[in-house]
Amino acid sequence: xxxxxxSLTACNNSNGETxxxxxISLGSDYDDSNEKSxxxxxxxxxxxxKAYGENAKAAVNEAxxxxxxxxxxxxxxxxxxxxxxxxxxxxxxxxxxxDTLTLISTAxxxxxxxxxxxxxxxxxxxxxxxxxxxxxxxxxxxELSKNLEYVDSSKxxxxxxxxxxxxxxxxxxxxxxxxxxxxxxxxxxxxRSMGIESALLNxxxxxxxxxxxxxxxxxxxxxxxxxxxSKQLCRIEVVDKAVVTSGGYQRYxxxxxxxxxxIIDPKSGYPAENGLVSVTIVDEDGMLCDALSTTLFVLxxxxxxxxxxxxxxxxxxxxxDKKIYVTDxxxxxxxxxxxxxxxxxxx
Amino acid sequence: xxxxxxxxxxxxAMNNNAKNQDEKIARIYQDKKLIYTIDLNxxxxxxxxxxDGKDKSENIVEVRNGSIGIINxxxxxxxxxxxxxxxxxxxxxxxxxxxxxxxxxxxxxxxxDAVAN
Numbered sequence: 001x002x003x004x005x006x007s008l009t010a011c012n013n014s015n016g017e018t019x020x021x022x023x024i025s026l027g028s029d030y031d032d033s034n035e036k037s038x039x040x041x042x043x044x045x046x047x048x049x050k051a052y053g054e055n056a057k058a059a060v061n062e063a064x065x066x067x068x069x070x071x072x073x074x075x076x077x078x079x080x081x082x083x084x085x086x087x088x089x090x091x092x093x094x095x096x097x098x099d100t101l102t103l104i105s106t107a108x109x110x111x112x113x114x115x116x117x118x119x120x121x122x123x124x125x126x127x128x129x130x131x132x133x134x135x136x137x138x139x140x141x142x143e144l145s146k147n148l149e150y151v152d153s154s155k156x157x158x159x160x161x162x163x164x165x166x167x168x169x170x171x172x173x174x175x176x177x178x179x180x181x182x183x184x185x186x187x188x189x190x191x192r193s194m195g196i197e198s199a200l201l202n203x204x205x206x207x208x209x210x211x212x213x214x215x216x217x218x219x220x221x222x223x224x225x226x227x228x229x230s231k232q233l234c235r236i237e238v239v240d241k242a243v244v245t246s247g248g249y250q251r252y253x254x255x256x257x258x259x260x261x262x263i264i265d266p267k268s269g270y271p272a273e274n275g276l277v278s279v280t281i282v283d284e285d286g287m288l289c290d291a292l293s294t295t296l297f298v299l300x301x302x303x304x305x306x307x308x309x310x311x312x313x314x315x316x317x318x319x320x321d322k323k324i325y326v327t328d329x330x331x332x333x334x335x336x337x338x339x340x341x342x343x344x345x346x347x
Numbered sequence: 348x349x350x351x352x353x354x355x356x357x358x359x360a361m362n363n364n365a366k367n368q369d370e371k372i373a374r375i376y377q378d379k380k381l382i383y384t385i386d387l388n389x390x391x392x393x394x395x396x397x398x399d400g401k402d403k404s405e406n407i408v409e410v411r412n413g414s415i416g417i418i419n420x421x422x423x424x425x426x427x428x429x430x431x432x433x434x435x436x437x438x439x440x441x442x443x444x445x446x447x448x449x450x451x452x453x454x455x456x457x458x459x460d461a462v463a464n
Binding site for chain 1 (some may be wrong): 376401422423424426429430431432433437438439441443444446448450458459460461463464
């Protein structure tokens with residue numbers, strides 16, 4: 001009964017690589033609510049956009065184009081991107097788009113509020129650890145301390161009137177910790193503007209919901225068990241919100257029996273070890289969710305909870321002693337799915 | 348007579364139900380192409396598929412009754428292997444370097460629409 005139609009589109013990025021988009025339309029069995037689903041690779045990850053109702057097909061297509069355009073502007077590995085131009089500018093003001101301005105200005109704001117736990121100038125350190133290439137290694141202390149000098153968001157000068165960004169030599173920006181969330185937000189805005197009232201966007205595990213499910217009920221979003229990401233640990237319900245999780249389990253390598261994950265503490269240059277194994281943020285603003293999931297992971301449980309309290313952020317924190325902390329507003333729709341592994345709700 | 352009709356209707360209804368619930372379709376994509384469609388619930392014995400790609404890349408997929416996963420891969424990060432075996436539509440197995448996606452479409456669990464990861 002399920003029919004599958006596959007339409008292929010190939011488009012060329014400005015760096016000459018071919019990126020691909022494929023579309024799955026599920027037939028009658030799945031078509032009661034007029035679902036359109038589009039899966040594609042962008043921003044170094046797998047994405048799936050689903051929308052319901054009239055216009056759904058055009059909406060997911062246009063939304064995916066928005067993400068691809070953003071990737072071209074923001075990718076740190078694409079020499080033509082605005083970010084690459086900033087990184088090689090050596091103290092010359094670089095004219096940038098509204099998107100880049102918004103992202104950098106938000107990143108600087110979170111950097112200040114978190115006392116440096118989130119820092120988009122961490123890129124030289126991330127490179128040293130090999131998380132950009134997959135050629136992982138533990139850097140020497142000398143290498144780290146030398147490059148930590150270049151981790152300093154206060155060296156970024158943003159001129160919002162002139163739409164320019166200036167950074168000194170050796171300072172390199174990477175928006176990897178915030179760009180996917182922003183892409184989800186912009187894609188969602190586009191989809192809403194096309195009259196869609198129900199859609200679900202998955203940007204490599206960053207979840208962005210638009211409205212509620214076609215039947216009017218809330219979306220159920222689950223969070224992985226940090227010890228086994230094929231299993232699910234807990235579930236919340238959301239309407240019109242983004243849900244973003246950062247965890248050390250998502251990307252890591254082992255050397256001499258010790259495990260090193262990809263969330264680097266900008267102060268030490270080492271993977272953040274503050275007792276948290278996973279942080280999930282729930283908010284209307286997907287960009288903020290993305291930045292804050294990393295930030296709160298680096299801050300550790302106590303400071304993370306303080307941050308939530310102070311700035312009105314809703315979060316789910318999972319600690320290495322298997323406790324789950326849930327902020328007040330999320331408690332109502334929160335449930336544990338996979339309890340056999342000994343996780344429990346903190347008081 | 349009435350009993351006969353009722354039981355026939357019941358049998359038909361059961362048959363319909365069984366058909367919908369028993370379907371668990373895995374689809375394997377390489378780059379932009381659908382290369383396999385497998386009904387995981389009809390798998391009797393575990394078997395393996397080797398997917399060859401560009402630059403001698405290789406992924407070995409193990410197909411089990413009800414689940415599917417990548418058990419060996421030439422990629423540097425092995426995130427695809429670490430994902431383990433999937434048995435529902437919530438998370439795909441993705442090998443980014445070799446451009447492999449394995450997705451399951453099922454219609455059984457309505458309580459989870461997406462996994463934040």
